[in-house]
Amino acid sequence: MSLFRHHPTRLVRLVPLLLVFIVAGxxxxxxxxxxDSTGPVAQSQLNLFYWIFWAAVFVFVTVQSALLYICxxxxxxxxxxxxxxxxGHNKLEIIWTVLPVILLAIVAVPTVLTIFDNANSPDPDGMHVNxxxxxxxWEFNYPGEDVKTSNELHIPVDEVVNVSLxxxxxxxxxxxxxxAGKVDMVPGNSNKMWIKGEEIGxxxxxxxxxCGESHANMRFQxxxxxxxDFDAWVASEREPAVIPVEPLAKAGLDLFEGDAQCWSCHKVEGSSRSRGTKGxxxxxxxxxxxxxxGIVENSQTNLRNWLTSPNDLKPGNIMYRDAAVYNDPDKALSDSDISALVAYLRSLK
Amino acid sequence: MISLTIPIPKRPTHPTGIWNWLTTIDHKRIGILYGVTAFILFLTGGIEALYMRAQLATPEAEIVSPEVFNQLFTMHGTTMIFLAIMPMGTAFFNYIIPLQIGARDVAFPRLNAFSYWTFLAGAIMLKSSWFLGGAPNAGWFGYAPITGVPYNPGHGIDFWILSLQILGIASLAAAFNFVVTIINMRAPGMSLMRMPLFTWMTFVTSLLLILAFPVITVALIELMFDRFYGANFFVPAAGASPLLWQHLFWIFGHPEVYILILPAMGIISEIIPTFSKKPLFGYPVVVLSGVVIAFMGWMVWSHHMFTVGLGPVANSVFALTTMAIAVPTGVKIFSWMGTMWRGSIHFSTAMLFSVGFVALFIIGGLSGVMHSSAASDAQQQDTYFIVAHLHYVLFGGSIMALLAAVYYWFPKITGRLMSESIGKINFWLTFIAMNLTFFPMHFTGLDGMPRRIYTYGTEMGWDLWNAVASMGAFLLAASILVFMHNVVRSYRKGEISGSDPWDGRTLEWSISSPPPEYNFAEIPVVETRDPFWAQKRDSVATARVGGGSGEGEHDIHMPQPSYWPLVVSIGLLIGGYGLIYNVAVAVVGGAIALIAVYAWSFEPVNEPEEH
Structure with missing residues (x-):
């Protein structure tokens, strides 16, 4: 405060600094x-944000300058x-009660309009993803396309996708x-939203x-x-898994469907054994x-690390907690077991 | 009636020492106990925050495990809300309210002691979970079903439930006490609209508490039944809706936010007029806006649930009610500025903290309006943008005001002034560090960083501002050390303050510092707002306020100390542990509490000669 006591004009120099600070964020x-929204839902939310943000900047600058001036x-x-x-001063008090009401009305109208816009899908009969x-x-199911996949959501550009959660x-x-902004998934209470991507990427x-211990590691793309491209992806996803011929991968398949008991929680289409739904x-x-x-790149090394010590990549994960190969030392996977499993999993194109 | 033959010991008579503190029912001593305890707990909550900031200072850090991180943010939130800000407010309610209304004690002095000891019991119970197998780990909001046994088999959540219940008992007892005290024990002539603002906001806060706590109590009992006895209140597999918990929690939780901020607003409304040498601008409107904020606090809970799928109609309604709260809040801010306008402002440390409160609260209020817009909030909900907002309100708001209150009332409590030069360092360090810590969280939030994540990858681009926020947090810790140094130093050798160092306006400044046990030798008669100011300036010739000479001191009958409030609280504490570990122990704890309540009820009063 004392810095500016004799030179209130110095304060003016702080304004660009403040703007740089804000823009830097x-x-x-x-x-x-x-x-940098690439869909209409996020865009409408961003527009609303800017609208309120500039109203807030106006209030901030006005009120803080007044406060500083008074000080x-x-x-x-x-x-x-x-x-x-x-x-007190009745007229003044009425003014500073009514002015915020007007300002809030300016913010409230677009808010309500956007809430309703984003709630109602523009194309409810379009594509669906559960x-x-x-x-x-994450599990992504495409009932219309008869595709079930995990952790990577493919959607066609410029098309409305109705999502149930x-x-x-x-x-x-x-x-x-x-x-799009977030919508919660609540047990026993299915939610709906719609999304549209307007940029390929x-x-x-x-x-x-x-959501628990590994909340930070629950990501997706x-x-x-x-x-x-989407149609081609759907076509390839609908193909059952290729049965490997290479010996190491074949050994991995045997383990997967045998002693390692991966089959009890994981599904591999085309296998009569691997029909689990837990993982x-x-x-x-x-x-x-x-x-x-969505936490690490899908590479041979990372897959190996994941199978060796899943808890290091994703603490608390249920495979590490419940699978016998991890919690029973007698059934632990050997290095060669892991090599075989990696070879098999890498063959699942 | 066999029980009537059980002899109940006489009232304790310990003029000094540990027994005096354990049996005291003097509102001033209880206020000091509250303040010191709550400050120590505030430090523990701060240490929990520093661990989190250390973990998040760099991407993919491994300072704490994810499980410990989850316990840290749960405990940080629960501690700061229930064990730090609320009881620090209660400390000032205790010490100051009877002095401001011209009373000799609160309405129920033993209940007051009980509130403190029960608060301590709840705090011990919650904090001990760190050493008994792990702290609660589901967030301070404890959303179902992650608090259920299948996802949370340890005892952490049990500690959380039972300690919150015990703290709820303490808070309710204190709130009833203050409501009755403020209604019944005001000095003659102090009509409601002559009450100091701090007393007003304490009154409103206590009413909010009385109405809000039963809601969380019910929710916690239901959760306890789910966990202990296999009930299905929040078990989705049995058809329950986890949203029931959210509704109950936030119907409590939003008024709770105002329980945390209204006392702060009351404090500011005392300090700003004093150091501007002007009465509070628009007093009736400031009182009314406090009441309106409290009332409207009941109509906005679902803004914590904008993303759970309540539908566009509900979201629109709650967006509008939430925005509406900005109006009375704005009125308060303008009224504080109106008080300073054309005032004669002295920037003592207490005033600096108060103006700092106004400046920071404006930021927290504006970001609050940003997420009141439900559609825009879909991008902000559960991100660091919210963390930034709530800390501008609770640190920039509540904590700044509480620090202001310490600087303001310290001379009344100890008879010594706090150092103003250290105080100025304290304020500027806190102000700068606070902004350094929490402003960057706006950036990381809008940059897509969710709350409650223990790690993040460097590819997300959140490194820089997390590092800045962490540096700020440690600087903030340093500013708290400066504060502690100032308190200790000033307590030992601060300048003697006299009874009225600030040219105060309200009754507490009319009596000596520290006040005598009985506060007012002669109960003052109040004929105006700011009665002590009026008397000093002689604008109301007949105003009679002041501590008097202490003549007739021997005729003042003060309430006598008691063992039993402490014993009831010990019984509750044992009962709490018993419910977790062994029902037989719970029965013992309950029996101790019951016997103590009985003894409390029939406790004899010592004859005056025994003093």
């Missing part, structure tokens, strides 16, 4: 930035007499910052509601692609870009 190019102007000087004991959340991964355990929240999403569907695992619900 927005990074449209970051993967989960809300400032500088009415400082006590030695020998000052008691100020006049004013108790998203089912689990601790700590469910959870198998606790509350989660489905959020793709660049495409890979977009990041993340669970937004605290949205792959927005051309209709042709992610692995039919086309090596076609995915990420492992472990």
């Amino acid at each position: 927005c990074y449209p190019d970051h993967p989960q930035s809300t400032f 500088l102007k009415f400082r006590r000087k030695p020998g000052d007499p008691d100020p006049e004991q004013t108790h 998203v089912v959340a689990h601790q700590w991964w 469910e959870t198998k355990d606790v509350i989660h929240s489905f959020w793709i910052p660049k495409i 890979i977009f990041h999403g993340q669970c937004a509601e605290f 949205v792959i927005v692609e051309s209709r042709a 992610p569907n692995l039919t086309h695992l090596s076609g995915r870009q990420y492992l472990g619900a």
Whole structure:
């Protein structure tokens, strides 16, 4: 305060500094930035944000400057007499009650309009995806396309996708910052939203509601692609898994469907044995870009690390907790077992 | 009636020492106990925060495990709300309210002691969970079904439930006490609209508490039945809706937010007029806006649930009610500024903290309006943007005001002034560090960083502002150390303050510092707002306030100390542990509490000669 006491004009120099500070905080190019929306839902939310933001900046600058002015102007000087004991001013009090009401009305109207716009799908008969959340991964089912996959959501560009949201355990929240704000998945209470991607690319999403130990590791990717690419992806996803011929991968398949008991929780289409539903569907695992619900790149090394010590990548995960190969030392996987499993899983294109 | 033959010991008579503190029913001593205990707990909550900020300072750090991280944010939130800000407010209610209304004690002095000891019992219970197998880990909001046994088999949640219940008993007892005290024990002439603002906001806060706590009590009992006895209130598999918990929690939880901020607003409304040498601008409107905020606090709970799928109609309604709360809040801010306008402002440390409160609360209020817009909130909900907002309100708001209150009332409580030079360092360090810690969280939030994540990858681009926030947090801790240094130093050798160091306006400044046990030798007669100011300036010739000479001191009958409030609280504490570990122990705890209540009820009063 004393710095500016004699030079209130110095304060003016702080304004560009403040703006630089604010602008420095927005990074449209970051993967989960809300400032570079590529879908109409996120765009409408961003427009609303800007609308309110500038109203807030107006209020902030006005009120804080007034406060600062008062602080500088009415400082006590030695020998000052008691100020006049004013108790209020009716007109002023009415003004500063009514002005905020007007300002809030300016904010309220677009808010209500946007709430309703985003609640109602513009194309309710369009494509559907059912998203089912689990601790700590995502299941994506396409009833129309007869495709079931996990942790990577493919959608065709410029098409409305109707999403229904469910959870198998606790509350989660489905959020793709660049495409749409979040909607929660509540047990026993299916929610709906709609999304549309207007730009081809890979977009990041993340669970937004605290859901337990690995909440931070419950991520996913949205792959927005051309209709042709999407159709090709659907066609390949509908193919059953290829049965490996290479000996190591073959050994992996035997383990998967045998002693390692992977089959009891994971589904591989085409296998009569691997029909579990507790864990992610692995039919086309090596076609995915990420492992472990969007947390690491899908590479041979990462897959090996994941199978060796899943708890390091995703603490608390249920496979590590419940699978005999991890909790029973007598059944633990040997290095060669893991090599075989990696070879098999890498063959699931 | 056999029981009547059980002899109940006489009232304790310990003029000093530990027994005096254990049996005291003097509102001033209980206020000090509340303040010191709550401050120590505030430090523990701060340490929990520092662990989190250390973990988040760099991407993929491994300072704490994810499980411990979850326990840290649960305990940080629960501690700061229930064990730090609320009881620090209660400390000032205790110490200051009877002085402001010209009373010799609160209406129920033993109940007051009981409130404190029960609060301590709840705090011990919650904090001990760190050492008994793990703290609660489901967030301070404890959403079902993650608090259920299938997802949370340990005892952490049990500790959370039972300690919150015990704390609820303490808070309710205190709230009833203050409501009765403020209604019944005001000095002659102090009509409601002559009450100091701090007393008013305490009154409103206590009413809110009385109405809000039963809701969380019911929710916690239901959760306890689910966990202990296999009930199905929040078990989705049995057809329950987990949203029931959210509704109950936030119907309590939003008024709770105002329980945390209204006392702060009351404090500010005392300090700003004093150091501007002007009466509070628009007093009736400021009182009314406090009451309106409290009332409207009941109509906005679902803004915590904008993303759970309540539908566009509900979201629109709650968006509008939430925005509406900005109006009375704005009125308060403008009224504080109106008080300073054309005032003669002296920037003591207490005033600096108060103006800091106004400046920071404006930011917290504006970000609050941002997420009142439900559609826009879909991007902000559960991100660091919310963390930024709530800390601007609770740290920039409540904590700044409580620090202001310490600087303001310390001379009344101890008879010594706090150092103003250290105080200025304290304020600027806190103000800068606070902004350094919490402002960058707006950025990380809008940059897509969810709350309650223990780790993040460097590819997300959140490194820089997390590092800044963590540096700020440690700087903030340093500012709290400066504060503690100032308190200790000033307590030992601060300048003697006299009874009225600030040219105060309200009754507490009319008596000596520290006040005598009986506060007012002669109960003052109040004929105006700001009665002590009026008397000093002689604008109301007949105003008679002041502590008097202490003549007739021997005729003042003060309530006598008692063992039993402490014993009841010990019984509750034992009962709490018993419910978790062994029902037989719970029965013992319950029996101790019951016997103590009995003894309390029939406790004899010592003859005056025994003093």
